[in-house]
Amino acid sequence: QVQLQESGPGLVKPSETLSLTCAVSGDSINNYYWSWIRQPPGKTLEWIGFVHHSGSTNYSPSLKSRVTISMDRSKNQFSLRLTSVTAADTAMYYCARVASSTLWYFALWGRGTLVTVSS
Amino acid sequence: EVVMTQSPATLSVSPGERATLSCRASQNINYNLAWYQHKRGQAPRLLMSGVSARATGVPARFSGSGSGTEFTLTIDSLQSEDSAVYYCQQYDKWPPLTFGGGTKVEIK
Numbered sequence: 001q002v003q004l005q006e007s008g009p010g011l012v013k014p015s016e017t018l019s020l021t022c023a024v025s026g027d028s029i030n031n032y033y034w035s036w037i038r039q040p041p042g043k044t045l046e047w048i049g050f051v052h053h054s055g056s057t058n059y060s061p062s063l064k065s066r067v068t069i070s071m072d073r074s075k076n077q078f079s080l081r082l083t084s085v086t087a088a089d090t091a092m093y094y095c096a097r098v099a100s101s102t103l104w105y106f107a108l109w110g111r112g113t114l115v116t117v118s119s
Numbered sequence: 120e121v122v123m124t125q126s127p128a129t130l131s132v133s134p135g136e137r138a139t140l141s142c143r144a145s146q147n148i149n150y151n152l153a154w155y156q157h158k159r160g161q162a163p164r165l166l167m168s169g170v171s172a173r174a175t176g177v178p179a180r181f182s183g184s185g186s187g188t189e190f191t192l193t194i195d196s197l198q199s200e201d202s203a204v205y206y207c208q209q210y211d212k213w214p215p216l217t218f219g220g221g222t223k224v225e226i227k
Contacts, residue, residue: 004162044206044218044219044220044221045163045206045208045218045221046218047213047214047215047216047217047218058214059214060214060215060216061214061215062215094162094163096163099168103168103169103210104210104213104216105153105165105168105208105210106153106155106163106165106208107165107174108162108165109162109163109164109165110162111160111161111162112162
């Protein structure tokens with residue numbers, strides 16, 4: 001059974017960098033594209049971007065200047081880095097597996113981790 | 120950016136009744152629409168892709184229809200465990216991939 005587990009600091013100070021990791025168990029991360037999605041309190045889901053083991057990435061235009069998604073194949077995990085955070089980046093952050101290289105919906109999700117941006 | 124609009128925001132349905140959820144796209148997205156079910160504290164769950172293809176393990180009482188810009192998720196014979204927030208997502212024109220605002224289904 002494939003499982004995704006997000007981890008990282010629950011509190012980040014404004015202007016600092018948010019860093020999260022998604023550990024994948026039950027499957028190799030080499031087999032799919034992997035994505036980050038977030039949901040601010042009271043708002044809908046927002047796609048952040050995805051990564052592939054080939055090195056290919058794609059980011060939401062609204063976050064592109066601040067986001068890096070990378071992969072650690074030795075640990076079978078992938079990571080999110082979001083720089084210069086503000087209160088608007090407070091959200092539940094989910095990692096997810098993309099269905100395929102031609103079908104860009106999310107077949108499997110993690111439970112999410114709450115990140116609060118506050119001093 | 121394709122804007123996805125879901126209605127109603129909240130739907131209150133009696134057990135055994137039918138729930139009809141709507142999702143509208145601001146542009147033609149063909150059949151590239153997925154539906155998710157999200158229960159509080161759990162991982163969101165894929166219900167449907169390609170408008171009407173149920174994901175593995177999804178009961179047959181869930182069905183999807185539509186094309187272009189208008190889509191519907193129908194839950195027949197609603198059960199208590201169907202209480203959740205339902206989101207649609209388009210994957211036709213991106214970046215960005217976009218989601219609707221969600222419909223909360225409550226059991227009367």
